[in-house]
Amino acid sequence: MKATVKIMLKNGVLDPQGKAIEHALGSLGFDGVDSVRQGKIIELDLAANTSEAQVKDMCEKLLANPVIEDYEILMVA
Amino acid sequence: MKATVKIMLKNGVLDPQGKAIEHALGSLGFDGVDSVRQGKIIELDLAANTSEAQVKDMCEKLLANPVIEDYEILMVA
Numbered sequence: 001m002k003a004t005v006k007i008m009l010k011n012g013v014l015d016p017q018g019k020a021i022e023h024a025l026g027s028l029g030f031d032g033v034d035s036v037r038q039g040k041i042i043e044l045d046l047a048a049n050t051s052e053a054q055v056k057d058m059c060e061k062l063l064a065n066p067v068i069e070d071y072e073i074l075m076v077a
Numbered sequence: 078m079k080a081t082v083k084i085m086l087k088n089g090v091l092d093p094q095g096k097a098i099e100h101a102l103g104s105l106g107f108d109g110v111d112s113v114r115q116g117k118i119i120e121l122d123l124a125a126n127t128s129e130a131q132v133k134d135m136c137e138k139l140l141a142n143p144v145i146e147d148y149e150i151l152m153v154a
Binding site for chain 2: 006018025038041044057062
């Protein structure tokens with residue numbers, strides 16, 4: 001089975017990468033870009049019996065920094 | 078309106094970050110992790126009249142490297 005974990009900085013946490021993209025898009029002439037936030041996506045290929053709780057555990061222990069990041073888990077059978 | 082761009086390395090392109098995560102999960106005792114791929118997610122807050130073609134243009138010119146990366150655009154009204 002597969003799991004996809006989407007990790008974004010929490011709202012209110014400064015996102016310098018997102019700001020850099022926002023300015024670069026402006027410099028390239030793309031107007032109307034109000035804000036940009038960048039995050040990570042991690043695709044895990046897992047043994048069939050892996051539970052969502054285990055993936056949550058992976059997020060808390062390694063994949064995300066729960067102090068400054070939010071994560072979303074999507075399990076695909 | 079909002080657009081989400083998901084950028085992953087193309088299949089066959091070596092993903093050292095993913096490999097590092099895979100090994101770290103193994104070291105932490107998580108079994109059954111067959112493979113891990115890491116990508117980027119970019120959330121854009123756009124002016125209401127922005128078309129998907131414009132977002133595609135942003136991807137080709139700045140957000141993704143189309144030589145080694147695939148991207149997916151999801152427009153949210």
